Amino acid sequence: MRRRPSFPKRRLQPRNHVHALASPASLKGVLSARDAAALLAEGFRRGGVEAKALPIADGGEGTAEVLGARVRERVRVSDAFGRPRDAPIRALADGTAVVEAAEAIPLDPRRLDPLTASSRGLGELIARVEADRLFVCLGGTANVDGGAGLREVVRELPAPTTVFCDALVPLRDAARRFAPQKGATPDQVELLEKQLASLSELAPYAEVPGAGAAGGLGAALAALGAELVPGAREVLDRLSFRDRVREADLVVTGEGTVDETTTTGKAPGEALRVCLDEGTRCVVFGGRVVVELAGAETVALSGDPARAATDLIALGEKLSS
Template identity: 40%
Template sequence: MEGFGASSPKLVNVRVLVAPDKFKGTASAAEATAALIAGLQALGHEAIACPLADGGEGLLDVLGGANRTTTVTGPLGDPVQAEWRLDGRSAVIEMARASGLELIGGAEQNDPVAASTYGTGELLAAALDAGAKKILVGLGGSATTDGGLGALRALEPVHRLRGVELNVACDVGIRFVEAAQVFAPQKGATPAQVKLLQGRLERLVQVYENDYGVQVADLVGGGAAGGLAGGLACLGASLLSGFDLVADFLGLDELIESVDLVVTGEGFLDAESFDGKVVGGVTDLSHRLGVAVVAVVGEAFDAAQSLVPTVSLVEQFGRDRAMSDTLACLREVAQVAVEQSSSQRVNESDS
């Protein structure tokens, strides 16, 4: 494309914070960040790396990476090697590493009724055995809709969690009883299986109230990861915004205040991107702090582009190349992103 090789004199020395989520299926958050930074630096701009996650897949990487591996039971019963992190007495776990859909090859290979979070419970037990007193569990990418029952069974006796701070990073706000209807079809469930899973969750509401004294039916966020969030809430877990947790840990507000432009992004931009997700969180924070922000995305849907200036790889390069050569596209599109921000600042100064 024309114009990628030279930057306008007005745009020299722009200081940029690069803070995307993953481009699911084509690039991790770290890979996307590195590609965007390479493009920006080639144009003479200063760039700061800050790959992000919203509490789901990628949380472990942005919080320091794995340094432990434990063999646990996968979602359909096969053993899997699940990585996690222990730093002193603090542990970080991604449920997708133990009970994730990708572990079994996607929705087509899943048995949505049989899929269990037992392995996630085993991973939590491993953290407890290692002496963890503070555990953060990232939800997202699950194969399961078992309401967390498998995890709770693996953790028995649950009094082991006494004196342990258990936090759950959620990226969705659905209620416990909504988990089957909203997300089970994405995990391969047929309409009949969705109905079965829905009934199972409704029965678990009463079981959990009887056994733990916790009412999970209308718990906001309790439906995350097929109800695992609600199950862990029965053990005293706090359900927290995954994006807010990551932003606080990384000092994101201070980083944004230190730059002229923020470039965020993800694979698919739609209305859900502004409901507890990375792009929406970064956009809101940048607006509050008065810093220009641009989203570089694989593809944009709905009216999402009206909420943040957007550069779409599909529009710039076509779908085939955007999907097959994502990192090269991200490197090349850096100039367009900076030009978008320049137009944004000019428009704001004229208003």
Template identity: 40%
Template sequence: MRVLIAPDCFGGTLTAREAADAIATGWHEAEPDDVVVQRPLADGGPGFVDVLYAALDGDVHHLTVTGPLGTPVEARWLQHTAGGRRTAYIESAEACGLHLIPAELRPESCETATTRGVGELIAAAAVDNDVIVVGLGGSGTTDGGAGLLAALTDAGVDLTGTSLVAASDVENPLLGPHGAARTFGPQKGASPDAVERLEATLAAMDALKPVSDMPGAGAAGGLGAALLSLGATMSSGAGLVRELTGLDAALDDADLVVTGEGSFDWQSLRGKLVTAVAAAAADRAIPCIALAGQVSVGRREMAAAGVQDAYSVSEHVGSVQKSIADARKSLIATARHVARQWSR
């Protein structure tokens, strides 16, 4: 049996590569005769640069930029040349990711965290690239890209002649019940009152009003809207990674696809990687299952997305705390259990 393992990262515990390796290890322990192929993926959020570097090679550039709290952080971007066109791949989470903000500071920083560092990365990449792709996801910010726009203005960057692409991990608009503040604000530490203040601030940003209803405008706390206002093309981050990593060729040879992420929930059904992988598998009538730290998607919604079954690591090992305490060991144990059920 040929098993394709194609997960996203697992929150702040395992990178996509680490998750793929853990699942492969558990699968081999249970079913050593199966042929297991690893294809770690990303959807624009954390791991975007690492996954694309592994697939494309290219040159990784390091830059000290302004972090979400206004202090310096080290960030990277990838430059790849193909067909005479130079493309820069930027992972916004490297400059404004939630993982850069200590949990105890989030209730305060949720209203002040800045995307300025992302603008600084774009300014650096704009010097010598024809295309700039900005991966969106995993941000700790809800500033509507105000920091990004200010950084580009301060640097005097002219993006004329540069193709700008926003690679989003979600399809949410900027405002409303499914918008940046109300959907993702609480995850970044915002109280109900703070959510309403953030919503009002985003609604008042004149530059974003023409694009506020566009899918993906609410990505990364409104960073998607800022990029759209600069003329960016919105693209599925998962779809882009699918193409660049050769996922389709790997799917053609698979009998079973195993994907996964930290939390398989309703947001996973709105442009996240798990459902993109499942859709690609469904196109080939290949069964797809998911392993996740936690699973809260119902079976009907799961099936509609193309996922035949999903397995919770925390349920398998007994608790969320146990699954996080040794994330690799917990995922290996879950994969071993799943392999015994699915391997032919």
């Protein structure tokens, strides 16, 4: 009997195998998560590598877009300093209303004044919601008022509410950890921390993970009966991110600044955690990199907002080699 020839076994890739997954969060004020993902994927394609764009978010800027929520109406509200602006109320396919704090009271680098910034505009937006269920996305706001402005307008939530928190920190960290990013001096941080501690109505919720998100809005919404959830984990679950990671050889994520807050609930930190669980190579980029992240290849871009698009295409090309 003739022996059949022996061939080396080859590992068959699944039909939908993706070599690279481009999954950045937004670069605040520079590029949306969707645009950043498309630019990275274009760089991979130029380098001859198959890539899939899957933008991610954590409750901050761009979360509603990443979730696929469509604009239902626009509402005139006050920004953090009382200036009028239009902010959207969006809806998911099942009718769930979605509002983003960053679209009502965004952090504006042109005016950083956390002592006077108010969350009232988000309250004005929530007060206009008509739905059976509400998602509130927290992150990227100018305020550190513990939701005092919001509570001037909203006495009762319009529907059962889930809050997507971009930082899983207690109330005090709204001042300690994040107020400096909003322009606070060391003396102002101390003052803001005392002001937050004096809000007795928030005390029962002060240690809940997410209470300190968006300048203490997490605690304020919890006091009104909302459920706080890890924004990044919830968004990534809804995107079936873990399944996409299992199909990839490489995941690239990142944000404007990689620092000690990246692993406190931010989308890139959660993406890295999933990659480490699945044993998938992960590259984390930042326009600025303040700290290296354990388990990731951390890459600093030029830091020039005008070059962000070029930087991301170049990063995709470089990682293709």
